[in-house]
Amino acid sequence: MDWGKVRFFWSEVAQNFTRNAAMAVTAIGTVAISIIVLGVFLFLRSSSDIVMKSVVSKLEIAVYLKDEVEGPTITAMLHALQIDPRVDSARFVSKNQALADLRKRLHGQVDLGLINSNPLPNSIIIHTIDPENVPVVAQEFTSRPEVSYVNYGSQHTQKLLRAETVFGYIGIGIIVLLLIANALIIYNTIRLTVFARQREINIMHLVGATRWTIRWPFVLEGVLSGLIGAAVGLAVLWPTYHALVPKLALNLPFLPLDLSAVPVGHIALELLLIGGLIGMFSSWISVSRFVETA
């Protein structure tokens, strides 16, 4: 590593930042605004993802057993489920327990004192690790002789799983579009700042600067503009997040949204990285066009 050159490149960057302040501020401001828009969307997407996952994770299979099925058979079925790699948990609910649960759930709404016998069957409640496996596991039980009925809300489950997939794709699609739009806006701003210095680039050529000697300070400047712009964007997003999120949680209690689960630190790092990379590539492409044609 030639430290003399590194020092020279950075001193060029520092000089350009201080002596072309208006251009630097324009580039940084553009990155900051783009990062704020992107940051808000990433947060919303992450939150909706959590809501969706929380809803989907509540999907369960209720396997209702025939009354004649005895304890050893049930134990064998539970054991088989516990070693099944697709299954997260399986628990037995006796008919007495089921009635007690029902009484508790309907307490004050329906008078269950009128019921003398217990019409509810014994059952096994199954949670799968991947909600996608709910229909598959449920299907395996429907034809078994011990089972009277399997309930996994087949139609709702399919719709919910499809909705989760569609929302996932829509989210990724919007993020990609936003990224492209932001990249184009930042690229155009940086391109204009480089274009304004085309005369300089020509002079650098004339005094014997190699293409890389010309290119490096511009690329470093782009990275720095991107990082500083992203940091400014985060400086706006962070306090806004901390001020709004508690109010959001209070005002939307019906949503199964655990806002503390939103990976804000991770999103912040992503935004910094996006800012730096877009800044770098924008400068690289812009300056390369002028360097090649000079």
Add this chain to the structure above:
Amino acid sequence: MPQGGGTRPRNIDSRVILFEDVKLVYPNGVHALSDINLQINRGEFLFLVGSTGQGKSSILKLIYREVRPTAGDVTVDGRPLSRLPESQVPFLRRKVGVVFQDFKLLRQKTVWENVAYALQVTGASSRDVMRRVPRALELVGIAHKSKMFQHELSGGEQQRTAIARSLVNNPLIMLCDEPTGNLDPETSSEIMALLARINAKGTTVVVATHNQASVDRMRRRVVRLIHGRIAHDEERGRYHVGLG
């Protein structure tokens, strides 16, 4: 070969620039130069004269490889430029200092920084920069304005800065394209005197100019271009040489 002037001694080893049957046609179809055969020796001082559009700047551009000849070849310091890879052009330009009518200074840099930049891009150490920049500034008489920016300088001072920048790498050749075009007669004389001093230290100097007074006073080799051809080449010539 020179026409109309005295015989010029041509020593193969001493030639630093050589044009052989050079023709230049720009991409827009303009015929800039035809049948150019020209030898310039080490340490020589040469004026290129002729009215606007006769090909003076094109000759200079061929030497610092801003353009390539359509036919023929240009050799600089023994190296044919037609075979010079693009990656080597910056290294050629470190041997060839160029001075322009519009100075071409980096506006956001001070006088010192403009001159230092030409050294820094070559990878010179900061110690080297600290040693050579003041020397170049002293030589052109601009050391007292080293912290000033281009907009704070007069035309003559800007041209001195540009000359210092082209000098700082100890170039073999200095090319000047209308260096006094934007200057008053007194400052023009000073700049020409400065170029003569630089030449006296061994640098080959080629000046494209309309400055009749300086050409006539200095009596150096004069090459006149008419319609892209060498019409006259004379030792110790005058501005109107070859015009009858």
